[in-house]
Amino acid sequence: MIQRSNKMVNAFAVLTPLLHGLVKVAGLTPQTIEIVPGTLMNVWVPKETVTKKDQDIVFVPPTKPAVLFLHAFALDGIFTWFPQVLALNREYAVYIPDLLFFGGSITDRNERSASFQAEFVAKGLGKLKGEKVTLVGLSYGGIVGFKMAELYPELVKSIVVSATVVELTQSISSDFYKKFGFTRWSDLLMPETIADMKRLFSFGFHKFPWLPNFVYRHFLEVSLELSF
Numbered sequence: 001m002i003q004r005s006n007k008m009v010n011a012f013a014v015l016t017p018l019l020h021g022l023v024k025v026a027g028l029t030p031q032t033i034e035i036v037p038g039t040l041m042n043v044w045v046p047k048e049t050v051t052k053k054d055q056d057i058v059f060v061p062p063t064k065p066a067v068l069f070l071h072a073f074a075l076d077g078i079f080t081w082f083p084q085v086l087a088l089n090r091e092y093a094v095y096i097p098d099l100l101f102f103g104g105s106i107t108d109r110n111e112r113s114a115s116f117q118a119e120f121v122a123k124g125l126g127k128l129k130g131e132k133v134t135l136v137g138l139s140y141g142g143i144v145g146f147k148m149a150e151l152y153p154e155l156v157k158s159i160v161v162s163a164t165v166v167e168l169t170q171s172i173s174s175d176f177y178k179k180f181g182f183t184r185w186s187d188l189l190m191p192e193t194i195a196d197m198k199r200l201f202s203f204g205f206h207k208f209p210w211l212p213n214f215v216y217r218h219f220l221e222v223s224l225e226l227s228f
Contacts, residue, residue, distance in 0.1 A: 042104025070141030076103030
């Protein structure tokens with residue numbers, strides 16, 4: 001428990017810079033690239049793929065097999081995938097973007113579809129000189145990954161997904177609403193209270209361990225900052 005002036009500091013806010021530092025030591029560096037005017041991607045890339053020419057940042061193709069990780073709905077890329085960075089970075093060129101509306105990736109466009117996210121990731125990968133990748137997607141990231149493999153097969157060598165569907169159809173949504181008593185996905189995916197956050201975790205994990213309420217509260221606070 002971290003306290004200051006009798007007020008508990010958000011543990012995840014303290015953890016984030018430490019986590020970023022660990023990932024940097026492991027060999028990744030954060031970059032912000034413009035996809036099109038008004039659309040920016042925040043992405044972690046291998047340090048060896050970043051160089052400078054006349055003071056401008058230039059990206060070069062990786063020399064190791066490329067792996068692209070796409071995160072789930074709740075958090076940004078690096079919070080989701082940092083264990084995989086530590087496990088794989090020596091043998092693979094690891095790329096971890098924040099999907100639009102999460103973390104540091106933003107746009108002034110109104111689209112919200114998986115196709116739009118797939119286009120965003122594909123264009124970003126092109127700017128990064130990413131070779132044909134093994135795409136790994138979790139939940140929402142898996143949906144975006146399948147769409148990217150469909151629309152941009154030249155960029156995707158293989159795909160590994162977990163806790164996802166090929167496409168979130170109306171029939172899948174209707175069955176889910178009926179089974180669990182929701183009226184829309186945002187009722188589950190955009191928690192507003194500690195109880196909402198506990199419910200989200202109960203769907204996302206098998207036999208999730210007991211945690212004190214302040215952990216859920218801190219997670220809720222940081223998730224609201226990392227997604228919008």
